[in-house]
Amino acid sequence: MADASYDLVVVSNRLPVDRVVDRKGDASWQTSPGGLVTALQPVMRQADAAWVGWVGQPGLEFEPFDSDGVHLIPVSLSAIEVEQYYEGFSNDTLWPLYHDVIAPPRYHRLWWESYVEVNRRFAEAAAGAAADGATVWVHDYQLQLVPRLLREARPDLTIGFFNHIPFPPYGIYSQLPWRTQIVDGLLGADVLGFQRPADAGNFQRAVRRLLGHQTKTGEIRVPEGDGERLVTAKAFPISIDSASYESMARLPEVQERARQIRADLGNPRVVMLGVDRLDYTKGIAHRLKAYGELLGDGELQVGDVVLVQVASPSRERVETYRLLRDEVELTVGRINGDYSSIGHQAISYLHHGYPREEMAALYLAADVMLVTALRDGMNLVAKEYVASRYDEDGILVLSEFAGASDELKHALLINPHDIDGLKAAMMRAVEMPEPERRRRMRGMRKRVMANDVSKWSSRFLAELGESGAK
Numbered sequence: 001m002a003d004a005s006y007d008l009v010v011v012s013n014r015l016p017v018d019r020v021v022d023r024k025g026d027a028s029w030q031t032s033p034g035g036l037v038t039a040l041q042p043v044m045r046q047a048d049a050a051w052v053g054w055v056g057q058p059g060l061e062f063e064p065f066d067s068d069g070v071h072l073i074p075v076s077l078s079a080i081e082v083e084q085y086y087e088g089f090s091n092d093t094l095w096p097l098y099h100d101v102i103a104p105p106r107y108h109r110l111w112w113e114s115y116v117e118v119n120r121r122f123a124e125a126a127a128g129a130a131a132d133g134a135t136v137w138v139h140d141y142q143l144q145l146v147p148r149l150l151r152e153a154r155p156d157l158t159i160g161f162f163n164h165i166p167f168p169p170y171g172i173y174s175q176l177p178w179r180t181q182i183v184d185g186l187l188g189a190d191v192l193g194f195q196r197p198a199d200a201g202n203f204q205r206a207v208r209r210l211l212g213h214q215t216k217t218g219e220i221r222v223p224e225g226d227g228e229r230l231v232t233a234k235a236f237p238i239s240i241d242s243a244s245y246e247s248m249a250r251l252p253e254v255q256e257r258a259r260q261i262r263a264d265l266g267n268p269r270v271v272m273l274g275v276d277r278l279d280y281t282k283g284i285a286h287r288l289k290a291y292g293e294l295l296g297d298g299e300l301q302v303g304d305v306v307l308v309q310v311a312s313p314s315r316e317r318v319e320t321y322r323l324l325r326d327e328v329e330l331t332v333g334r335i336n337g338d339y340s341s342i343g344h345q346a347i348s349y350l351h352h353g354y355p356r357e358e359m360a361a362l363y364l365a366a367d368v369m370l371v372t373a374l375r376d377g378m379n380l381v382a383k384e385y386v387a388s389r390y391d392e393d394g395i396l397v398l399s400e401f402a403g404a405s406d407e408l409k410h411a412l413l414i415n416p417h418d419i420d421g422l423k424a425a426m427m428r429a430v431e432m433p434e435p436e437r438r439r440r441m442r443g444m445r446k447r448v449m450a451n452d453v454s455k456w457s458s459r460f461l462a463e464l465g466e467s468g469a470k
């Protein structure tokens with residue numbers, strides 16, 4: 001066990017590093033490009049901080065190590081735990097349940113037992129690393145029991161939890177056989193952060209219905225011993241490292257790459273872009289349907305327009321994700337078969353993840369960005385697109401079911417279930433005059449450049465600091 005000497009301990013399912021093995025078979029750690037790392041690295045370097053998480057592969061055990069100035073404490077998961085806790089309960093029970101049951105959640109008692117066991121292990125690792133009176137910040141739906149377990153083991157700690165995905169309305173949440181245990185697990189925290197005010201409201205309602213605790217906006221009274229403890233529950237919308245996207249987009253080589261991408265696509269008048277993890281919450285099929293119909297109606301013509309769809313591989317051992325991949329690729333194949341010509345493709349489909357520089361070039365190359373999620377905690381791709389467009393051009397078509405729509409009111413907001421509405425918005429985007437494009441992009445950039453991810457983390461940590469002082 002690590003020595004208990006860290007003043008700040010971050011706990012998340014994945015560590016912020018990936019293990020890469022080169023051709024010679026030598027392994028090394030590479031910082032993963034996620035937003036959370038960027039957000040927390042400066043804070044973590046200042047404080048005496050550690051990060052507890054899984055290395056992303058089954059069965060491997062590692063001693064704690066330092067990477068990029070952060071102390072990392074690996075939690076190991078066996079192959080069966082990966083199957084039951086990660087692929088099962090986290091991604092085949094909670095993920096679909098918390099995303100409006102777009103796919104049917106599966107409820108298995110063995111998966112739940114594994115979730116409890118793994119959460120206990122994460123809590124133990126965090127408790128072992130935290131100094132007396134330290135702050136522990138737990139992240140996301142994979143670890144909702146950790147706050148309570150930590151509080152029981154270490155009442156001296158100040159505990160924060162941030163839920164990166166939506167928290168569902170009670171009518172949906174109440175399906176969960178372990179609904180009370182999860183809510184109780186979360187209430188071990190001092191501060192609970194959600195993406196949207198609606199998520200915080202849904203959580204408070206679940207608390208009232210299941211435990212009968214008194215709540216008022218932003219505050220829950222949790223009985224404890226003879227007295228009570230105040231738990232804060234409110235929205236802290238997450239963001240991205242906005243300035244770094246802007247500076248990447250300003251690099252001459254990124255701009256050259258953007259020109260190259262357009263040239264490789266045959267220099268069409270309009271490039272549309274979708275960028276998603278290949279996940280059923282993202283509404284990829286709805287987007288493809290709308291686009292296919294516009295080509296079929298003759299409103300859009302191949303050669304004049306192209307859709308680039310980046311779908312990065314995700315959770316490929318979970319059945320629903322495998323089925324989704326088949327469905328998406330069948331649809332892409334059909335649309336390309338029906339509408340592509342020898343020289344021009346209707347859809348350029350890429351089943352890969354790309355480095356940030358390549359993404360910035362794609363964002364610059366795209367006239368229209370399509371974010372059509374059926375449900376999404378925030379959707380950082382929408383913010384990345386806006387941050388990259390320092391030229392103040394480009395149109396964002398954005399689902400009202402993505403958390404980002406609370407802030408990005410200048411996007412063309414759509415309901416992805418309404419295919420005619422989506423088609424109309426796509427046509428409006430294609431035809432939008434430049435002054436309107438600029439006005440909208442400027443409005444969005446004001447928000448995204450001002451509210452970046454470091455503001456988010458300092459706001460959360462400040463709230464946590466105040467709660468510790470109560």
Ligand code: G6P
Pocket residue numbers: 013014091140141164165314315
């Ligand atoms: C979402 C979740 C994260 C998760 C990520 C990638 O953004 O909120 O907690 O890490 O998806 O999913 P994965 O299952 O590969 O970690």
